[in-house]
Amino acid sequence: MSRMEPILCPEAFLKPYNSKENEPRILELWEKSGFANPDTCVEKGVTAPDAKSYSIVLPPPNVTGTLHMGHAAMLAIQDILIRYHRMRGFKTLWLPGTDHAAIATQSVVEKDLLKSEKKTRHDLGREEFLKRVEEFAQASHDRIVGQVRAMGASVDWTREAYTLDEARNLAVRTAFKKMYDARLIYRGNRMVNWDPKMQTTVSDDEIEYVEQKDPFYYFKYGPFTIGTVRPETKFGDKYIVMHPDDARYKEYKNGQQLEVEWINGQITATIIKDEAADMSFGSGVMTITPAHSGIDFEIAQKHKLDVEQIINERGILLPIAGEFAGQHIKKARPMVVEKLRAKGLLVKVEDGYVHNVATNSRGGEMIEPQIKLQWFVDVNKKFTIPHSEIPGIDSGSETSLKELMRGAVDSGAIKIAPDRFERVYYNWIDNLRDWCISRQIWYGHRIPVWYKKEGKSEESEMLVGDPPTDIENWEQDPDTLDTWFSSGLWTFSTLGWPNFAETATAGKPGPENDFANYHPTDVLETGYDILFFWVARMILMTGFCLGTVPFRNVYLHGLVRDGQGRKMSKSLGNIIDPLTMIEKYGADAARLSLIVGASPGNDVKLSEDRVRGYKHFANKIWNITRFVLENSDAQGPTSDSLEVGPLNAEDEKLISEAREIARVVSEHIDNFRLDLAADTLYHFVWHRFADEIIEESKPILKLGGETAKSRRHTLYAILDTSLKLLHPFMPFVTEAIWKELPNKKEELVMIAKWPI
């Protein structure tokens, strides 16, 4: 039997879909088109000039190496949202960038320097060292850009930003000055988390508590028994604290003094009664080390006690330690214990005491609390906010940064999905203390403060914000800012603040109008693990600098784990590399494997089998197309498919079924349920369209005539709709197919009209 109609099947479909061959070509098509730039879309008539805008700023990946599966998931999710909105006719902007990640990047380069050249940053000096870091950051950046492209992320590269470039530095200096002038940034001597290895402070959020087992020592201290894991810090302990209600010690009065024999001879100890002592812990009595413990420092301040430094910045004991002075604390511990034992003051040792030790999560070293002169952001201080669009906080009213952060979410101006994270967020705010923003590292935004060289002292004349004109008479603060300070400005520093904030005009094209067109952004999509670090800081910074919110929605995705639910790590050897997956199975498969089954806020278990499964799906779509085209004809419908004209009743039903799928998929995407949207599509395309509709069509097509014609048009229409719906999820294969379609309305499916 010979066919009556010409076969319209391009040669490409005669072999299986080859992602490796197609993806670079498709990528080029997209990038040449310029459609990732919303201005181009308007210019070429793809988007209406007065269309509503939709914007996302890409959470900038750290320039510390390469992207991992978590980044891949982030890119996939955001690209789906972006492509969907672009197809729906929004003026859609996805702004990319990278993060200098101050301490993380510096620490990688320092480690490498030590390993390969046996040098420290001090051996190189600030300038030379920074050159090395910048080289590394550049290489890292280029690699990351390559990976972002390989994922098919339709970001607008013409607007790319870096957290440490000139424009962002201006934003940082402007924000710093604004906060300083509002007296929310202050410099003061306070207890900070000090990393003796990296020689810098670390913020509370960067601390990671690691469980550790140590011996717990009991010592005789006058008439009392005190317990400690850290005998090497106890040289200056001359205050003995007990609960005022502790019946065991009611004979002792607050302020009472007694002579006790201690490590280096007699010491005059003072009794302090304070609720901080836990009656049920050990003997209920403790001595304190105010200079190296947060809670001890608080007690000391409350009772106006002496604060003596025992350990220096490098973890070396100071002269107060007597014969142990100059020793490193680690070495000193057993020696101190030995001395106390020899003096008969050691009561007993309990082995295996489990406690949590503070470490620096950006390098893993132990934290030693120290009192240091640092810069802080006061989160509780009241200030007058000149302008506010946050519901519940009026322009000109008194507020605090904490209230701004709470109000932005509390009022519903920002919605966090899944909503359970809103409670986590409040909990964090309630426990928040002043934010230490100065770091003693070199890679980062230098603190925009200059001190007059003459008569240098802590009180010397100070200049904040812009560099002084007579710079030779001034010295800039040597410290740099916490990386999250600049990240906190990201949503608006990338959109033209402060330069264009005043002049930007909504509806006008070009980056200089971005601030008016795209801020506040629509969605901030990131992993739940940086809710505090970043999301909260952006809300703080935007609230303060602009009196508004940085985004309307926060969508938090889970972490990508291995097939058994373990964290991916080098030591476990279970890392699945996105580029390898793209290479083997295609970017579409890699993307889908991170979307299907990944419900919001829950971790995703990823195995190579999963990725492979979605490669099969890409091929399935390819073959569906082949079948449909083989059974199509030159007079087939255009791609404005769901309006295909006279069809018989049965085919009308099929069309409305596809329309219903489009509705459901759209609804899921609008609700951030990309997992359900993808699942719905997968099921419809494979098990409904291919397995049932196409199978049932075979005999109908064979018969020919009007029924066959109606069915042919229907199949083409469903294919066309499926491709459009699938495009945000699987951009490459759908675009590759689209390229081969006859009678299509839009040149790229990327800018095709969403079928709803």
Place this chain on the structure above:
RNA sequence: GCGCGCUUAGCUCAGUUGGUUAGAGCAUCGCAUUUACACUGCGAGGGUCGGGGGUUCGAAUCCCUCAGCGCGCACCA
């Protein structure tokens, strides 16, 4: 200590405001096929929805309670 999440088929997970016989993918087993596609199709087996109690005409879904796992925060002399 405070808080959050999870527990549904061998594995990974859906199940939206309570409503027929609880679903999908993968895996397993059986069958089919000169075919759009073996990167295929059809079918089967497999679940007392973590345990217990309650509310209800009706509970995987709401409430209480217990257990296991995971996570966050705080404390840690």
